[in-house]
Amino acid sequence: MTKKLSELKKGEKAVIVNVNLNGLTRRRLYDLGFIPGTIIQVAFESPLGDPVAYFIKDTLIALRRNESENIDVELIN
Amino acid sequence: MFWKKLKSKTENFVQVEIIPSRKNKIVALAGNPNTGKSTIFNRLTGLKQHTGNWPGKTVTRAEGEFEINDEVYTLIDLPGTYSLLSTSEDEEIARDFVLFGNPDTTVIVCDASVLERNLNLAFQIMQITNRCILCINLIDEAKRKGIEIDKDVIEKELGIPVVLTNARSGEGIESLKEKIFLVSNRILKPNPRKIEHKKEIKDKLNQLIPLIDKAFPGLYSTEWIALRLLQGDEKIRKAIENGNLLELINKGLFNGNEEFRN
Amino acid sequence: MEMKNLEIREEINQILEIVESCDQEIRNKLDDILVEEIYINASKIVQRAVRKKSNGIYQLELKLDQLLTSKYFGFPLMLLLLAGIFFITIKGANYPSKLLAFGFFWLEEQLKLLFNYLSAPWWVTGFLVDGVYRSLAWVVSVMFPPMAIFFPIFTMLEDAGYLPRVAFNLDKLFKWAGAHGKQALTMGMGFGCNAAGVVSTRIIDSPRERLIAILTNNFVPCNGRWPLIIMLATVFVAASFPASISSFVAAGTVVGVTLFGIAITLLVSKLLSKTLLKGEPSAFKLELPPYRKPQILKILYTSFIDRTLPVLKRAILMAAPAGGLIWLMGNIFVSGKSLMNYGVEFLNPIGKAIGLDGAILLAYIIAIPANEIIIPTIIMIYSNQSKMVELEISQLKELFIQNEWTVLTAISLMLFSLLHYPCSTTTLTIYKETKSVKWTIVSNLLPLAIAFIICFLVFRIGLLIS
Incomplete structure (x- = not known):
């Protein structure tokens, strides 16, 4: 089932399906490894709830909700 | 002596011309943020430049000199970047130098623990220059995490010289120097794997x-x-x-x- | 030139034609495909060449991360850490400062004896000893010990990887202000030196957000301003509390001033992104690097060589001529009044309106090149009018009180120091980074206006309360 990355709960793992962003933001996310087929896991969120840190390709990357809302993922168990 | 050193430090802070004088052989140091790139820089040049543990620490290009076999090399520390494709000012400085500064050797520094993501920049640099070396740094940290790296396999796959280093202790620096010497003097001609276009x-x-x-x-x-x-x-x-x-x-x-x- | 252009015109047209003829869909996906291909290759290579035993080590780091960024402990821990750094700095700097001041005062006596022995004219002794030497002695004894303690501690946090976590924790506030979370990192740099902070804004991609970060970096107190804030917090605010807790009160006050600066940064950022620099916050992506054990010895060395010494050197270079200038202003008389008196009297009404006085404002004008010499300048202006005091912190308070200072004056001065305008080095850096005269002027006038408004308000409200 396809979900938005922002909808994942802490500790949940998923595969990136699509990055629905354009321009520089898309470029940057691609460079950081946010590419369809990549496994991503929610690590922890900041004290105010946004941004959220994700574990992707052995690194912690923090994204704001504005971006994570636009990344489609498929939950894996 | 002491004040002279201070002076050279403040000069480092000034952004230098894109193509430095070609008196010496030029070695560019590229790499992702947090790969210990500045520690490598310090190890090579002996200049105690401060290194920080967050992205974008080297915001201006630092320059230093070092010697191999009595020949002086100029080392250019480029800002840490994830890629050459996006266009922040940092990345443009790094990219323009690798592209148009025509360095004799480009050393690509990687963090051994996150090699896969660091290879993105390595491949991008290998697309635009043949004369490069992959320096896999922080191997001690990787070892502690139970990560083992087969240098020879990577060397064969990428087609460029690979050196394993632990810049904090100095491990591997001599062999990095040797590779820089060989590549800069065109004794060793790397043949990097290029990504095929459609x-x-x-x-x-x-x-x-x-x-x-x-x-x-x-x-x-x-x-x-x-x-x-x-x-x-x-x-x-x-x-x-x-x-x-x-x-x-x-x-x-x-x-x-x-x-x-x- | 024209001819050459004509010659290659044909090639240029051909180039552009070929580009146009390429399928748009393929062109759009060019970079995407390149990076995707790279990651496929990288993944294959890593599978073949890298063996990973376990993922266990990260669990410990994850625990630490979860604590440092947790809902309940994230912010308190940040504050505690900040207060802790100030506390150690204040406590630790106290004794060496006194010792240095004592030494310098002793040396001053010897210098005077020497000048007398050489029967130097009074104005040579005055200019060199009372002017140049004294301001140098002041700068070194007041600034050196806190810097030598503050910088290594701050550098250790930097090297350990804590600062990106601070940016992560604070990002939502910056998003609210229409700015970028990485601005927190540039502010961290600004704690050391605002000029360095301005340069470090290059890590922010969006020109709009970068400009906001540049214009507001001034609101984090740099190391040239710490000594003044720390000293006033110690001498005026904390002194009325019992000795057992006065250090805590002093540290608390410094934290308060810092938080106020951060609040102003956020408000001004918000204001800018609603007016002069309208726009939506850009995307935020921040790597949280692994924690690394700081290399203590290297930090002690590099923070001394890279930070403490250059800043001190700059302060000394600025302080020496300024000290001489002040002495001259105090000793050149025009129709029975010294130049300094003219300046002080002229500025007095403006200063008084915001809880300061003419001497303080004059010091701020003389000290435009470097904030470090504000306090020594004020002291020299005062002591030129009254009797000279010894170079010791405890006696400072008496001098200030003689000149009608109250706790409210100290608070106004701390706020003025926090807000006023960037030093000339920072201003020059702002110009270099923005290449715009307009924004450089804004970067100076905006803080100055804010400083006047806030000091005025605080002073008026303070008067009402007391």
């Missing part, structure tokens, strides 16, 4: 490259310019249209902060 792109490149070389003779990295044109880079397109590409590159193609001017 057929349509390849065809266009084959048409574009000779034309660009004819219109702008003496250009390094023509293929990269052609690719940017195809990708839709406005700055490059304008430079080609106005016929002032070479002048712009010599001035440091993207040095102006036009966004702020008005």
Whole structure:
């Protein structure tokens, strides 16, 4: 089932399906490894709830909700 | 002595010209943020430049000198970047130098624990220059995490020399120097693995490259310019249209902060 | 030139034609495909060449991360850490400062004896000893010990990887202000030196957000301003509390001033992104690097060589001529009044309106090149009018009280120091980074206006309360 990355709960793992962003933001996310087929896991969120840190390709990357809302993922168990 | 050292430090803070004088052989140090790149820089040059543990610490290019076999090399520490494709000022400095500064060797520094993501930048640099070395740093940290790296396999797969280092202790620095010597003096000729473009792109490149070389003779990295044109880079397109590409590159193609001017 | 252009015109047209003829869809996906291909290749290579035993080590780091960024402990821990750094700095700097001041005062006596012995004219002794030497002695004894303690501690946090976590924790506030979370990192740099902070804004991609970060970096107190804030917090605010807790009160006050600066940064950022620099916050992506054990010895060395010494050196270079200038102003008389008196009297009404006085404002004008010499300058202006005091912190308070200072004056001065305008080095850096005269002027006038408004308000409200 396809979900938005922002909808994942802490500790949940998923595969990136699509990055629905354009321009520089898309470029940057691609460079950081946010590419369809990549496994991503929610690590922890900041004290105010946004941004959220994700574990992707052995690194912690923090994204704001504005971006994570636009990344489609498929939950894996 | 002491004050002299201080002086050289403050000079490091000033942004230097894009193409330094070619008195010495030039070695560029590229790499992602947090790979211990500045520690490598310090190890090679002996200059105690401060290194920080967060992205974008080296915001200006630092320069230093070191010797191999009594020959002096100039080492340029480029800002840490994830890629050459995006366009923040840091990345443009790094990219323009690798592209147009024509360094004798580019050392790509990686963090051994996150090699896979660091290879993104390595591949991008390997697309535009043959004379490069992969320096896999922080191997002690990787070992502690239970990560083992087979250097020979990577060397064979990438087609460039690979050195394992732990810059904090100095491990591997001598062998890095040796590789820099071999590559800079063209004794060792790396043959990096290049990413193949789609057929349509390849065809266009084959048409574009000779034309660009004819219109702008003496250009390094023509293929990269052609690719940017195809990708839709406005700055490059304008430079080609106005016929002032070479002048712009010599001035440091993207040095102006036009966004702020008005 | 024209001819050459004509010659290559044909090639240029051909180039552009070929580019246009390429399928748009393929062109759009060019970079995407390149990066995707790279990652496929990288993944294959890593599978073949890298063996990973376990993922266990990260669990510990994850625990630490979860604590440092947790809902309940994230912010308190940040504050505690900040207060802790100030506390150690204040406590630790106290004794060496006194010792240095004592030494310098002793040396001053010897210098005077020497000048007398050489029967130097009074104005030579005055200019060199009372002017140049004294301001140098002041700068070194007041600034050196806190810097030598503050910088290594701050550098250790930096090297350990804590600062990106601070940016992560604070990002939502910056998003609210229409700015970028990485601005927190540039502010961290600004704690050391605002000029360095301005340069470090290059890590922010969006020109709009970068400009906001540049214009507001001034609101984090740099190390040239710490000594003044720390000293006033110690001498005026904390002194009325019992000795057992006065250090805590002093540290708390410094934290308060810092938080106020951060609040102003956020408000001004918000204001800018609603007015002069309208726009939506850009995308935020921040890597949280693994924690690394700081290399203590290297930090002690590099923070001394890279930070403490250059800043101290700059302060000394600025302080020496300024000290001489002040002495001259105090000793050149025009129709029975010294130049300094003219300046002080002229500025007095403006200063008084915001809880300061003419001497303080004059010091701020003389000290435009370097904030470090504000306090020594004020002291020299005062002591030129009254009797000279010894170079010791405890006696400072008496001098200030003689000149009608109250706790409210100290608070106004701390706020003025926090807000006023960037030093000339920072201003020059702002110009270099923005290449815009307009924004450089804004970067100076905006803080100055804010400083006047806030000091005025605080002073008026303070008067009402007391």
